[in-house]
Amino acid sequence: MSKSRPTILICDDSLLVRKKMRDCLNEYGEFDIIEASSGQSSIELFKQHDPDLVFLDIVMPDKNGIDALKEMMAVKKDVKVVMLSSSGTRSHLKAAMEAGAHDFIQKPWEKSQIEHIIRNIF
């Protein structure tokens, strides 16, 4: 499947977080954005859309973000996954880095942090 614009997948069980992130990314006007509200659905959408960047929450229903990250990395080793979680504990940070996360942003995030990520990747 060929893509005309880069695709970003937002995975978070909170509608509010997804909305705020989508609003922020839409300001660039250059991305196709897809959303998942659980760990399992994030894997399915990941396989279906082959996104260029993933923002991934950790505490989610049915599959946590660390397990979802591992599955994504198994499908595409060089995918850029940025963890986006309120729970930036030592163990979560360590697990995410070991599993191959590109970065880890602790909520509440700021636009400048997203800008930094976008500028580095695209």
Next chain:
Amino acid sequence: MFSQYFGNYLLNRGIIKPEQLTDALEYQRSVHLKLGVIAVNAGYMTPAQVEEIHNMQKKVDKRFGELAIEKGYITGQQLEEMLATQRQGHLMLGQALIDRGHLTIEQLQKALDEYKNEYGMSTRQFNVVRKDDSQEIEQIFRDYGEALLGKMYSDYVTLLMKNLIRFVDDNPTIEINQFKSDLTAQWFVSQEIFGKINMLTAIACDKDVFVKFAARFAQEEITEPDELAQASVGEFLNLHNGIFLVNMSNNGVELEMNPQQVEKNRTLANPGKAYVITCNMTWGKFDVILV
């Protein structure tokens, strides 16, 4: 008390690379926190003074603290304080990064200063409410007989006050009571914390307060307890609990949490030992439950 894990801060600012963080986190378990790092963190000594003492130690068989006092860099009382410093997570990680050659002590000092400035929830901010609240909160739990968990509960409630100020109201006040009877709430948002300590946390309120709470936290126009309102109050609890977990992690206690749940017309039977923190906002009041 910090709202972001120090390692995360270093990574986000590009001060260290992911592989350096992974390496230091692994090494951190066996790290020995040195007085030089504690002294720099406390602002008692500069990195240059620490290096000077380290160089002196190569020639003289004396301890770091002893030499630092002799040179007049610290007092005996400051040394006592430094020796009593607990295994603070951000310092342990800092020491690991130095030991592994990923940062110099000068770079650590600069990063620590910026980190505290940006992410340390200062007592100054908390003083907006009342000067001695955190001590009073601790005393309340002690009076309720919470010898073991009292500190954790008081940390949780102190952080709650800070987050209420930070996100939803300039001037909240709280009352802490023991749970004495069944509680029924029109809207009930809960989240379980588990690990070495298990705790159910919840926000209980009526519809009007629920909608106002949601609108303030989301900074969106919300007029009904719809899906966005539920996500907003849920996200506040999730955010607060997440920061609490980060604080606990910084103190060496790793905890996990489940996704938050939102329920309508929920009755919570008196669970025995539990606390109700009634939060009085300028726009209404709600209860935070700790079981």
